[in-house]
Amino acid sequence: MAGGPRAYVCPYCRTGIAGDGRTCPSCGAPLDARLKQTPSGWTELPGARDMARIQCGRSSVQIEGTTVPVAAFHLAQGDSVYFPHHELLWKEPAVAVTQRGMKGAWKRIMAGLPIHMLDAVGPGRIAFSRDAAGETLAIRLEPGVSIDVREHIFMVASHAVAYEWLPTGVWFTTRNGDETETHYPIGMLMDRFTAPAEPGLLLIHGHGNAFVRQLAPGEPLLVKPSGLLYKDSTVTMHMHVERPRASSSIWTWGERYLWLALRGPGRVAIQSGYGHTHDPGGAITGGVTEHRW
Amino acid sequence: MDAHQRIVCKWCGGQNDNPTQCAFCGAPLDVQNLVSESGWREAPRLRDMAEFRFDHSTCQVEGEIVPVVETNLAPNEWVYFEHHCMLWKADTVPLTVMNLQGPKRSFFRMPHIVTIASGPGRIAFSRDATGEIVVLPLHPGMEVDAREHAFLLASGRVSYSYVRVKGLANILHGGSGMWLDRFVTSQAPGLLVLHGYGNVFERRLAPGETIQVEPGSMLYKDASVTLEAEAIKLSSGFFGGTSMYLARLTGPGRVGIQSMYHHHESGE
Numbered sequence: 001m002a003g004g005p006r007a008y009v010c011p012y013c014r015t016g017i018a019g020d021g022r023t024c025p026s027c028g029a030p031l032d033a034r035l036k037q038t039p040s041g042w043t044e045l046p047g048a049r050d051m052a053r054i055q056c057g058r059s060s061v062q063i064e065g066t067t068v069p070v071a072a073f074h075l076a077q078g079d080s081v082y083f084p085h086h087e088l089l090w091k092e093p094a095v096a097v098t099q100r101g102m103k104g105a106w107k108r109i110m111a112g113l114p115i116h117m118l119d120a121v122g123p124g125r126i127a128f129s130r131d132a133a134g135e136t137l138a139i140r141l142e143p144g145v146s147i148d149v150r151e152h153i154f155m156v157a158s159h160a161v162a163y164e165w166l167p168t169g170v171w172f173t174t175r176n177g178d179e180t181e182t183h184y185p186i187g188m189l190m191d192r193f194t195a196p197a198e199p200g201l202l203l204i205h206g207h208g209n210a211f212v213r214q215l216a217p218g219e220p221l222l223v224k225p226s227g228l229l230y231k232d233s234t235v236t237m238h239m240h241v242e243r244p245r246a247s248s249s250i251w252t253w254g255e256r257y258l259w260l261a262l263r264g265p266g267r268v269a270i271q272s273g274y275g276h277t278h279d280p281g282g283a284i285t286g287g288v289t290e291h292r293w
Numbered sequence: 294m295d296a297h298q299r300i301v302c303k304w305c306g307g308q309n310d311n312p313t314q315c316a317f318c319g320a321p322l323d324v325q326n327l328v329s330e331s332g333w334r335e336a337p338r339l340r341d342m343a344e345f346r347f348d349h350s351t352c353q354v355e356g357e358i359v360p361v362v363e364t365n366l367a368p369n370e371w372v373y374f375e376h377h378c379m380l381w382k383a384d385t386v387p388l389t390v391m392n393l394q395g396p397k398r399s400f401f402r403m404p405h406i407v408t409i410a411s412g413p414g415r416i417a418f419s420r421d422a423t424g425e426i427v428v429l430p431l432h433p434g435m436e437v438d439a440r441e442h443a444f445l446l447a448s449g450r451v452s453y454s455y456v457r458v459k460g461l462a463n464i465l466h467g468g469s470g471m472w473l474d475r476f477v478t479s480q481a482p483g484l485l486v487l488h489g490y491g492n493v494f495e496r497r498l499a500p501g502e503t504i505q506v507e508p509g510s511m512l513y514k515d516a517s518v519t520l521e522a523e524a525i526k527l528s529s530g531f532f533g534g535t536s537m538y539l540a541r542l543t544g545p546g547r548v549g550i551q552s553m554y555h556h557h558e559s560g561e
Contacts, residue, residue: 050327050335051327051329053330060330062329062330062331064327064329064333064335064492064494064552065335065491065492065494065552066492067358067423067424067425067491067492067552067553068423068490068491068492068551068552068553069492069552070333070492070494070552072329072330072331072333074330074331085527085537088507088537088539089506089507089510089550089552089554090504090505090506090507090510090550091504091505091539092504092505093503093504093505093541097525097527097537098527098528099527099528099535116527116535116537118527125331127331129491129510129552129553129554131491131553131554132553133423133491133553
């Protein structure tokens with residue numbers, strides 16, 4: 001593709017491509033699909049077309065299936081990918097798998113994150129899938145770009161993508177009698193992926209369908225915490241509580257809504273198959289902004 | 294098309310007059326097979342309400358997310374199934390229980406009741422999960438092993454047994470557990486219907502060819518394919534280091550996997 005005509009810009013990954021195939025070689029999105037945009041500004045991220053092929057340097061990945069898609073990599077000699085160990089579906093015996101050193105393993109254990117991150121080195125084929133119905137989303141990272149991914153969303157990344165994890169900074173405290181408890185609705189930590197020098201490929205799994213929108217500088221948005229998939233690192237977030245006007249002071253926790261407040265600029269992606277966000281009850285004593293209608 | 298030309302279904306090998314759908318497994322015949330570059334073939338995506346036949350009875354697959362298999366049993370024909378897979382039935386369809394070694398199966402968390410439904414009448418089955426129906430018409434003299442709890446129903450001409458996966462490593466570590474259901478046809482053809490979690494893919498291994506799969510993803514295989522658990526050493530350490538376990542499958546024969554792997558023992 002390099003050096004060829006670039007007549008088409010993929011609306012999902014913004015890569016200039018020739019547009020002579022059925023799918024975008026950078027993210028697997030169908031080329032003939034009309035951009036599905038809601039009046040509220042969400043763009044539906046297309047699950048990769050069945051058997052879509054995505055080129056990643058000298059290696060490639062094919063997305064197979066539609067209900068619980070499989071990402072099957074064909075790794076070139078010396079190319080590698082890394083992944084949480086439980087994402088592995090099958091591999092050729094020739095593909096070597098080794099454990100990646102992870103700093104701060106104890107903190108990851110405490111935060112409930114996987115501590116076994118594995119490297120697979122080519123040549124050979126290896127495939128991954130997530131044990132849930134949804135979409136596999138391919139995100140091409142340009143040099144210098146970072147995105148933050150909520151915990152347990154990450155499937156696999158190419159070796160050109162650097163990985164670190166950082167505190168979410170999203171928490172709130174409740175008081176129950178003399179006890180104060182701290183809660184992390186999107187987890188204590190989240191994954192940050194950066195392409196330092198060359199383009200890289202990141203695959204994540206969204207439960208249900210996935211949608212993305214671009215927030216303008218300062219533009220606010222409230223989403224259900226468990227609905228967040230990923231965001232640009234420029235997007236800030238914190239917890240926000242809303243209480244309906246009819247709320248009685250007697251029912252201090254029965255009629256309140258816990259939101260993840262996001263503020264642009266940058267991209268935000270959500271999934272429709274969110275899990276339940278547990279409200280622990282009790283009076284909220286800190287870590288949130290609040291609005292009473 | 295030549296009026297005398299028959300279309301061979303590439304999934305089950307059945308010969309068809311109808312150019313759009315296989316009469317023996319319901320696979321669409323007018324769409325291209327989806328085969329990945331690595332050689333996995335997607336199980337045919339059955340059209341909603343696809344109908345096919347076995348013996349004098351018929352089967353219809355209804356729905357696409359959590360599909361239902363509805364059978365219309367002819368007189369004196371019967372199917373058997375794990376009792377919890379039954380969705381509904383006509384009240385005229387009698388049920389009996391297959392004679393199995395119940396306590397032994399219960400001990401190993403296999404369903405100890407396999408139920409028989411006899412025709413005439415209608416009865417429907419579904420498994421309580423998102424996935425695909427895999428229809429495997431069995432020609433005479435075939436042996437197919439399916440992972441525990443994967444089979445939805447089998448026709449009466451298919452004999453049923455279960456085999457232990459040999460090797461202590463399988464007992465301790467293989468996600469596919471200790472037992473596989475074995476379905477065998479002798480002189481007559483039969484029908485086996487499985488449910489796979491997520492999407493289902495099939496691959497034919499050449500003699501001696503091997504593939505390593507996540508143990509929970511193994512759905513079915515020809516009996517000629519051997520299955521053994523294999524430890525992959527990831528790191529070494531004072532307490533023995535870290536290992537992960539994969540299932541090594543060695544040909545010749547077919548192997549079917551599901552993308553939404555499932556570990557019954559761990560409940561994951």
